[in-house]
Amino acid sequence: MTGLLEILGLGASAELLSLSGWGGNLLRGLANSLQIAFGAFGLGLVIGLFGAYGKLYGGKVTRDLLAIYTTVIRAVPELVLILILYYVGSDIINQISEAMGGGRVEINGVAAGIWVLGVVQGAYATEVLRGAIQAVPTGQIEAAKSYGMPAIMIMRRVTIPAMMSFAVPGLANLWLIATKDTALLAVVGFNELTLETRQAASSTRAYFTFFLAAGFLYLMVTLCSGAVFARIEKWARRGQPSLKEGSA
């Protein structure tokens, strides 16, 4: 194995990327990135579900407030939002802690990243889920209502299972955006994959090796998630007529 790498002239790169060298740092960064992406995606889904229901069934004020939320979040660059939400979040936490008699709190990077990206994801998830809920035939929801099902049970048994097949492609896109947006946290100094890569690259001067390796890691995450979401979509569509055969 090492002989082969030497012949290809990649011996130096392999040494740099070995797990005991900088490779370990890169993988730790990847783990951090994925942790934040999972958390932010989850938080975004929760916000999105409430947001979608609020937009569809909420009162006038709720609807207008949600419209402002989704419009503003989608018009302002993520980087700017990350900074604003980061400062707002840390200010609020510090004020609470000071009011309770404590000192300044050091904010956990993972929690901050999840909070910041989750709020951003929530706006996009709201739109995706709203569209998906609207695509569920109203007859199904009316049938459930006429059986006297409570609202929560309708949501759990009818709306969510029926909207899954419409929502999964949009959610898959959101998940990919979440994994790539974690890179933006590098700008606020959080040690995720992109920042680890830059540190490794600038201390060894092997820029191409490390940036290409990180790109490969991100690409693997993307491709694997693509495969996973394809399976989820297939599962969500079970029992529905296939679109390819054109039968209806």
Added chain:
Amino acid sequence: MISLKELAQPHRIVMMVLFALFVLWCAISLRWDWIPKYAPLALEGLWTTIWILAVSTFLGFLLAIPLGLTQAIGPWYLSVPARTFCTIIRGTPLLLQIWLLYYGLGSLFPQFPWIRSSELWPYLRQAWPYAVTALTLSYAGYEGEVMRGAFSSVAKGQLEAAKSFGMPRFTMFRRIWLPQAIGNVLPTLGGETILQLKATPLVATITVVEIYSVSSRVRSDTFIVYEPLLLLALVYMVIAGLIGLAFKRFENRLPDRS
């Protein structure tokens, strides 16, 4: 667009009054005394943002046309590289791409004496060529995918009619295929252009002085945190709104075929 009558509902009037009070509170109790000092720099930054956005979308779109076309109808030796390019661009963060170009190429170029002595060297030593290249490639990658769908969605009959009139292939492409493909995806293109606007602040990380980096400088010089960021968010919202309006006008100029 929202009509005046819809705006005049009681709860909306209350919300607008509250918003006006919030703006007033911002204007009075927040610090804005830094604005006169930084205004010239901010205008310069705004201009940089806009021209980087315009140049990279224009060049990116020109690249996206062949990328989309080869994926839609090209032979495998053209479509496979095009698809690979789009997958790689869409599968990795833009920040990583920008840093790869700037730090990677930027550290590689000086090793070659013939590049250092070439006439391009004064440009290659600056940051903006890397920023424009990275943004252009990114836009091309995303748009290539959009254009692939657009080219394959143009009705076959249109192309057959053009062919039966004996139209040369290039004329057919220029007059029938391309305009219809672009017309079909104009709303998507508008959305993608706003996404591109939101990607421009990333070039601040490689020392390009655009509007985002001006706000960062205000923050680090004066320790004023929220005011520059709020103003910056407002600037981006205005630009995004203008892009949205421009695309709406393009769309309205197209004949309605529904």
